[in-house]
Amino acid sequence: MATMKEIAEAAGVSQATVSRVLNNGPKVGLITRQRVQRIIEELNYRPNANARALATKRRNEIGVVLADLYEPFFATLAHGIDVVARKHQCQILISSGSVGADSERNAIEPLLEHQCNAMVIHSKSLPDEYFVDLARSVPGLVLINRHIPDIANRCVWLDNIAGGKLMAEYIVRQGHRDIAVVSSDFSIDDPIDRISGIRQALKEAGVELKESNIEYAEPNPEGGEKAVQNLLAKGAKFTAILAYNDAMASGAITTLIDHNIDVPNDVSIIGYDDILLAKYCRPKLTTLRYPIELMANRATELAISYGNGLIPAQDASFKYSPTLIRRDSVKRL
Amino acid sequence: MATMKEIAEAAGVSQATVSRVLNNGPKVGLITRQRVQRIIEELNYRPNANARALATKRRNEIGVVLADLYEPFFATLAHGIDVVARKHQCQILISSGSVGADSERNAIEPLLEHQCNAMVIHSKSLPDEYFVDLARSVPGLVLINRHIPDIANRCVWLDNIAGGKLMAEYIVRQGHRDIAVVSSDFSIDDPIDRISGIRQALKEAGVELKESNIEYAEPNPEGGEKAVQNLLAKGAKFTAILAYNDAMASGAITTLIDHNIDVPNDVSIIGYDDILLAKYCRPKLTTLRYPIELMANRATELAISYGNGLIPAQDASFKYSPTLIRRDSVKRL
DNA sequence: TTGTAGGCGTTATCAG
DNA sequence: CTGATAACGCCTACAA
Numbered sequence: 001m002a003t004m005k006e007i008a009e010a011a012g013v014s015q016a017t018v019s020r021v022l023n024n025g026p027k028v029g030l031i032t033r034q035r036v037q038r039i040i041e042e043l044n045y046r047p048n049a050n051a052r053a054l055a056t057k058r059r060n061e062i063g064v065v066l067a068d069l070y071e072p073f074f075a076t077l078a079h080g081i082d083v084v085a086r087k088h089q090c091q092i093l094i095s096s097g098s099v100g101a102d103s104e105r106n107a108i109e110p111l112l113e114h115q116c117n118a119m120v121i122h123s124k125s126l127p128d129e130y131f132v133d134l135a136r137s138v139p140g141l142v143l144i145n146r147h148i149p150d151i152a153n154r155c156v157w158l159d160n161i162a163g164g165k166l167m168a169e170y171i172v173r174q175g176h177r178d179i180a181v182v183s184s185d186f187s188i189d190d191p192i193d194r195i196s197g198i199r200q201a202l203k204e205a206g207v208e209l210k211e212s213n214i215e216y217a218e219p220n221p222e223g224g225e226k227a228v229q230n231l232l233a234k235g236a237k238f239t240a241i242l243a244y245n246d247a248m249a250s251g252a253i254t255t256l257i258d259h260n261i262d263v264p265n266d267v268s269i270i271g272y273d274d275i276l277l278a279k280y281c282r283p284k285l286t287t288l289r290y291p292i293e294l295m296a297n298r299a300t301e302l303a304i305s306y307g308n309g310l311i312p313a314q315d316a317s318f319k320y321s322p323t324l325i326r327r328d329s330v331k332r333l
Numbered sequence: 334m335a336t337m338k339e340i341a342e343a344a345g346v347s348q349a350t351v352s353r354v355l356n357n358g359p360k361v362g363l364i365t366r367q368r369v370q371r372i373i374e375e376l377n378y379r380p381n382a383n384a385r386a387l388a389t390k391r392r393n394e395i396g397v398v399l400a401d402l403y404e405p406f407f408a409t410l411a412h413g414i415d416v417v418a419r420k421h422q423c424q425i426l427i428s429s430g431s432v433g434a435d436s437e438r439n440a441i442e443p444l445l446e447h448q449c450n451a452m453v454i455h456s457k458s459l460p461d462e463y464f465v466d467l468a469r470s471v472p473g474l475v476l477i478n479r480h481i482p483d484i485a486n487r488c489v490w491l492d493n494i495a496g497g498k499l500m501a502e503y504i505v506r507q508g509h510r511d512i513a514v515v516s517s518d519f520s521i522d523d524p525i526d527r528i529s530g531i532r533q534a535l536k537e538a539g540v541e542l543k544e545s546n547i548e549y550a551e552p553n554p555e556g557g558e559k560a561v562q563n564l565l566a567k568g569a570k571f572t573a574i575l576a577y578n579d580a581m582a583s584g585a586i587t588t589l590i591d592h593n594i595d596v597p598n599d600v601s602i603i604g605y606d607d608i609l610l611a612k613y614c615r616p617k618l619t620t621l622r623y624p625i626e627l628m629a630n631r632a633t634e635l636a637i638s639y640g641n642g643l644i645p646a647q648d649a650s651f652k653y654s655p656t657l658i659r660r661d662s663v664k665r666l
Numbered sequence: 667t668t669g670t671a672g673g674c675g676t677t678a679t680c681a682g
Numbered sequence: 683c684t685g686a687t688a689a690c691g692c693c694t695a696c697a698a
């Protein structure tokens with residue numbers, strides 16, 4: 001692969017000149033520029049990004065840390081980052097597979113070695129202090145789906161308590177009183193917050209939520225199936241299910257239908273996230289829209305501009321709220 | 334951020350020694366090694382990947398080119414790459430958003446500048462010669478979902494003609510004679526091959542496929558809806574629909590249900606891809622399983638080992654075949 | 667407008 | 683076992 005030196009020789013100029021035409025440097029004679037450009041084409045020269053990064057101490061790369069690329073939620077998140085990165089001509093360096101503090105750290109480490117000055121991180125396990133600390137050495141650090149007060153100007157997050165409230169208020173307004181909850185057994189804040197929101201709203205409405213009507217399982221369709229099986233096995237009484245996410249809701253529906261329980265005529269159900277599935281499962285899912293793509297866009301814009309030297313405003317805050325999407329899985333009693 | 338030089342000074346040794354302990358170089362005194370190691374920890378030193386890449390002319394990075402990260406198909410593909418890359422401790426550099434020859438080229442270019450020696454590329458528009466050429470300068474080049482005879486040992490692809498046949502043979506075996514096809518209007522090989530397979534099988538079975546029973550639209554749920562609307566509007570007669578992919582099948586079902594046509598009792602339908610949607614839409618979709626994750630795994634393993642110097646065997650070939658997954662969207666007549 | 671030369675942070679090849 | 687020292691490919695003052 002041709003190097004700058006070779007171009008310079010072939011064109012009979014110095015490396016500096018080649019470098020200048022490459023970077024649209026000022027002050028290069030038109031004829032020289034054209035000659036050099038021609039040679040570059042001819043030799044099919046490509047600048048070495050590593051060398052350039054070394055010399056300039058910066059690189060148009062944005063580091064991304066995600067739990068995976070497969071789940072629709074993360075795929076949408078990745079897409080949101082991707083779109084903005086592309087707009088800014090940034091490459092995306094992805095470190096995924098992070099579940100748990102150690103693997104999250106292991107995912108972040110290589111990005112630091114790559115000297116990415118912009119990073120969008122989705123981390124649920126590493127402690128707050130870790131990021132407060134990291135923010136000092138990575139100017140373009142931004143967290144998504146997490147709220148750390150000390151660096152709130154680097155956090156783009158969703159108000160899950162509000163989301164929980166919204167679900168509960170709506171289902172109560174539709175006349176339901178016997179509520180079941182199908183939640184995630186992951187020990188992160190999200191399920192806790194959502195249930196907490198549900199509890200608050202239910203309490204205000206004077207509706208009781210029995211502990212035995214709450215089931216925890218993995219936040220995927222299989223988990224949803226299992227949770228409802230347990231509910232049914234226990235003989236729990238409910239006319240509505242509030243699910244942790246659409247995936248669980250979908251699994252829940254599967255089990256209900258298998259038991260000849262019609263949705264929404266016998267049991268109503270509300271999902272959370274509004275992933276593609278929600279729109280194309282049958283019945284179409286009434287759910288809470290998690291504006292993850294929007295949030296990812298925002299996070300990426302932030303990361304890039306912070307990485308480019310913009311100083312985060314002290315009082316900046318990026319809280320998003322879910323909204324209710326009414327489809328066909330809830331019946332008014 | 335601390336550099337090797339600083340570590341060396343602080344430890345009272347030369348850079349060379351630091352480098353040795355870092356790379357587990359042989360022949361370093363135990364005491365020196367420990368001292369250096371301690372300083373490294375203390376100063377929170379991190380090697381600069383760019384400098385290292387420059388010096389070694391290699392980098393543990395695998396370049397990936399995809400159309401997007403959002404579509405379940407691509408998300409699964411990305412995940413398949415991700416898993417293997419992680420196993421090999423490789424970072425993933427993603428260039429997405431490639432639709433059409435120009436943008437595909439623009440996606441590949443930066444990966445070359447990054448000197449990735451392993452690349453997994455999904456490209457539908459760039460001509461064969463481009464890749465035959467590229468293979469000469471990128472030892473670890475591997476194409477996924479494409480078959481280029483000249484570099485067949487770098488291609489991991491699916492036999493779409495066989496897939497088309499499979500769908501058609503199955504639907505005929507189930508007693509259907511009035512077939513409609515809902516295909517993609519993208520001008521790439523895949524839809525052509527699938528329909529070609531369908532035609533062959535139908536012809537062999539002596540079943541006619543009317544041109545007017547074929548509709549083309551975008552390969553997404555909306556496209557599926559639209560295609561079936563057109564079919565219905567034309568008054569086309571059919572008891573079964575062969576869809577280009579699960580997304581279109583899902584959209585097709587939506588339209589059918591909206592028109593009070595029951596699936597599968599009135600109309601049967603077969604999808605293609607077996608994405609998550611297929612399993613969780615209602616009715617569960619009978620479809621062709623596209624082993625894309627498996628293929629992505631394979632492609633990545635290949636790319637990495639080719640990139641590490643393994644010479645591709647002349648006669649190697651990586652053709653995969655779809656298999657039929659029977660669920661609930663087909664009725665036997 | 668163009669060239670010279672030093673440096674970016676590592677690795678790797680020599681000697682010692 | 684350890685230390686100089688020359689690459690690696692590019693950028694960027696500073697000179698010319």
